[in-house]
Amino acid sequence: MKYAVGVDLGGTSxxxxxxxxxxxxxxxxxxxxDAEKGPEAVxxxxxxxxxxxxxxxxxxxxxxxxxxxxxxxxxxxxTLIRPANLPGWGVIDVRATLQHRLGRDLPVVVENDASxxxxxxxxxxxGKPFDSFIMITLGTGVGGAIIYKNTIFRGTSGAAGEIxxxxxxxxxxxxxxxxxxxxxxxxxxxxLSHHARYRLLGRPHSRIHEIGGPDLEDxxxxxxxxxxxxxxxxxxxxxxxxxxxxGAVLGSVINxxxxxxxxxxxxxxxxxxxxxxxxxxxxxxxxxxTVREGVEIVRETRGNEVGMLGAAHLVFExxxxxx
Amino acid sequence: MKYAVGVDLGGTSxxxxxxxxxxxxxxxxxxxxDAEKGPEAVxxxxxxxxxxxxxxxxxxxxxxxxxxxxxxxxxxxxTLIRPANLPGWGVIDVRATLQHRLGRDLPVVVENDASxxxxxxxxxxxGKPFDSFIMITLGTGVGGAIIYKNTIFRGTSGAAGEIxxxxxxxxxxxxxxxxxxxxxxxxxxxxLSHHARYRLLGRPHSRIHEIGGPDLEDxxxxxxxxxxxxxxxxxxxxxxxxxxxxGAVLGSVINxxxxxxxxxxxxxxxxxxxxxxxxxxxxxxxxxxTVREGVEIVRETRGNEVGMLGAAHLVFExxxxxx
Numbered sequence: 001m002k003y004a005v006g007v008d009l010g011g012t013s014x015x016x017x018x019x020x021x022x023x024x025x026x027x028x029x030x031x032x033x034d035a036e037k038g039p040e041a042v043x044x045x046x047x048x049x050x051x052x053x054x055x056x057x058x059x060x061x062x063x064x065x066x067x068x069x070x071x072x073x074x075x076x077x078x079t080l081i082r083p084a085n086l087p088g089w090g091v092i093d094v095r096a097t098l099q100h101r102l103g104r105d106l107p108v109v110v111e112n113d114a115s116x117x118x119x120x121x122x123x124x125x126x127g128k129p130f131d132s133f134i135m136i137t138l139g140t141g142v143g144g145a146i147i148y149k150n151t152i153f154r155g156t157s158g159a160a161g162e163i164x165x166x167x168x169x170x171x172x173x174x175x176x177x178x179x180x181x182x183x184x185x186x187x188x189x190x191x192l193s194h195h196a197r198y199r200l201l202g203r204p205h206s207r208i209h210e211i212g213g214p215d216l217e218d219x220x221x222x223x224x225x226x227x228x229x230x231x232x233x234x235x236x237x238x239x240x241x242x243x244x245x246x247g248a249v250l251g252s253v254i255n256x257x258x259x260x261x262x263x264x265x266x267x268x269x270x271x272x273x274x275x276x277x278x279x280x281x282x283x284x285x286x287x288x289x290t291v292r293e294g295v296e297i298v299r300e301t302r303g304n305e306v307g308m309l310g311a312a313h314l315v316f317e318x319x320x321x322x323x
Numbered sequence: 324m325k326y327a328v329g330v331d332l333g334g335t336s337x338x339x340x341x342x343x344x345x346x347x348x349x350x351x352x353x354x355x356x357d358a359e360k361g362p363e364a365v366x367x368x369x370x371x372x373x374x375x376x377x378x379x380x381x382x383x384x385x386x387x388x389x390x391x392x393x394x395x396x397x398x399x400x401x402t403l404i405r406p407a408n409l410p411g412w413g414v415i416d417v418r419a420t421l422q423h424r425l426g427r428d429l430p431v432v433v434e435n436d437a438s439x440x441x442x443x444x445x446x447x448x449x450g451k452p453f454d455s456f457i458m459i460t461l462g463t464g465v466g467g468a469i470i471y472k473n474t475i476f477r478g479t480s481g482a483a484g485e486i487x488x489x490x491x492x493x494x495x496x497x498x499x500x501x502x503x504x505x506x507x508x509x510x511x512x513x514x515l516s517h518h519a520r521y522r523l524l525g526r527p528h529s530r531i532h533e534i535g536g537p538d539l540e541d542x543x544x545x546x547x548x549x550x551x552x553x554x555x556x557x558x559x560x561x562x563x564x565x566x567x568x569x570g571a572v573l574g575s576v577i578n579x580x581x582x583x584x585x586x587x588x589x590x591x592x593x594x595x596x597x598x599x600x601x602x603x604x605x606x607x608x609x610x611x612x613t614v615r616e617g618v619e620i621v622r623e624t625r626g627n628e629v630g631m632l633g634a635a636h637l638v639f640e641x642x643x644x645x646x
Contacts, residue, residue: 072613081613131479132478132479144579146579153580154581155455155580155581155582156454156455156581156582156583157581157614158581159581159613159614160579160580160581160582161579161581162578162579162581162611162613162614163578163579165578165610165611166575166578166579167491167571167574167575167609168490168491168492168493169491169492169493169494169504170491170492170567170568170571170609171492177611177612178608179574179578179608179609179610179611180608180609181492244493245493248490248493251490251502252489252490252575253579255485255486255488255489255502256467256469256483256484256485256486256489256576256579256580257476257478257483257579258477258478258479258480258481258482258483258484258485259478259479259483260479285501285502285503286490286493286502286503287488287502288485288488288500288502289500290395290404290482290485291480291482291485
């Protein structure tokens with residue numbers, strides 16, 4: 001049980017790694033997802049990367065395969081259910097399919113990608129010192145997961161952790177899932193770009209207009225960050241606005257769970273303390289005094305690696321339990 | 324381990340019961356809290372009710388004492404920390420004090436009152452069919468607790484469950500703890516009365532003015548309910564408004580935890596479906612489609628009894644674990 005394969009299935013690419021238990025990544029690879037070609041093509045790609053990682057396994061054979069997937073999974077962790085970014089997918093038992101393709105009953109564990117990333121952070125990333133923490137991933141969407149006593153808190157059906165769809169304003173703008181005031185509708189990449197463009201269009205003397213073009217049509221959180229670092233106050237204000245929204249939802253989560261450590265992963269988090277410092281300030285406002293002490297937000301510095309590490313770790317957890 | 328004493332320490336009265344394991348209340352009593360006389364007087368009252376319940380115990384001696392308290396407790400469940408409604412309390416180790424007063428090392432477990440009520444509901448109340456549920460208590464404050472796999476989810480320090488202080492509007496009115504948009508600042512008894520008075524003052528032809536007086540100075544949630552039952556549309560609208568806020572916060576909790584059963588306890592819940600039906604509607608709006616199925620809100624019909632039952636059950640849990 002020394003090695004396992006960790007797969008991070010994304011909408012545009014599939015990343016896979018061979019992971020050594022308690023040590024980390026040994027080999028890794030990535031291929032395009034080919035999502036538009038449908039589920040069979042995607043499953044071909046998954047099989048391909050798994051075989052590639054098994055082929056480089058020092059002791060000849062990995063103990064199993066963990067797969068982080070962009071959507072809901074069933075309680076048994078076998079099946080990915082109607083992922084938004086994989087057209088034509090429906091409900092597919094990924095474990096059975098992969099076992100059939102590989103011709104072996106090797107252990108396969110399927111888990112939501114944010115939860116897999118959180119588990120990776122807990123055992124190989126900045127989450128290591130914390131036995132419980134909240135993971136929030138800032139990207140196209142806003143993902144979340146709960147690590148409680150070193151493992152994933154799954155709720156009653158395996159769907160727990162959807163921080164991005166928690167409402168911070170009962171009368172606010174709707175997320176992709178239709179929830180009014182969902183925090184994703186403020187700080188999800190597309191929404192944040194949209195809010196920023198709307199607010200900054202009227203301020204033509206911003207530095208952001210020099211780098212983002214006159215119409216700001218290609219305004220991304222990354223561009224915002226660049227302008228903010230270069231001293232553009234409007235861009236800084238926009239990231240602080242986003243940080244405030246992040247802090248508001250985290251305050252609610254901390255009040256509810258009394259879990260006071262937060263690990264932030266994903267793309268927008270490249271904005272770092274430009275977003276996180278205002279979030280820290282907001283958390284003080286939105287938490288009760290009784291849970292305010294010891295609150296900490298840290299950025300996951302291992303980036304996307306934690307997704308693969310956590311996916312592989314699911315296999316180690318499974319085999320530990322059955323041992 | 325057949326009997327234990329369950330105590331519900333409130334700001335105005337102390338209720339206590341002798342509880343038979345798996346059966347329910349055998350005897351009960353209540354005394355005034357005498358909170359204004361300070362902690363020693365309150366501890367006198369607790370000792371008094373515990374002795375009274377032990378005296379009627381059929382097999383001579385209760386297995387221990389569980390106490391639900393109005394505030395935060397420490398992880399070890401011995402100590403009540405600075406309760407808002409008990410003047411001069413500070414930090415008191417209730418277990419040690421009570422053991423000393425009784426002259427015996429009998430098991431004493433101290434737990435937050437909403438968590439105790441939730442445990443009581445889980446084992447003796449309407450929560451019995453659910454292995455996991457969210458408890459929300461509507462009263463002066465809005466309390467909350469999480470039952471996960473038949474026991475209390477305590478977080479990292481024992482303070483989990485503060486649903487009342489979760490924000491449903493980052494820019495909204497502040498709760499007693501200063502959290503902007505905390506749901507308590509909408510549906511806590513005093514806040515709800517205040518909102519209702521403000522809204523209904525301008526509608527002098529409401530039935531509510533006949534029963535609440537011209538200035539509506541004594542408007543309570545109970546009065547609102549009476550007027551609503553009698554057909555007053557303004558009062559009905561106000562309870563629906565409250566239910567919508569309740570549903571908004573429950574939607575966020577369900578998205579985060581994937582726990583889809585909700586038990587509502589406490590005083591305002593007397594308003595029943597006048598509040599809960601709008602809450603049910605709102606939950607559909609504020610939850611993701613993936614966690615919407617199977618959502619259920621039920622009212623705890625055993626009222627305050629679940630607080631004492633749950634407090635006593637803490638003793639049974641403790642002794643089960645150590646057995």
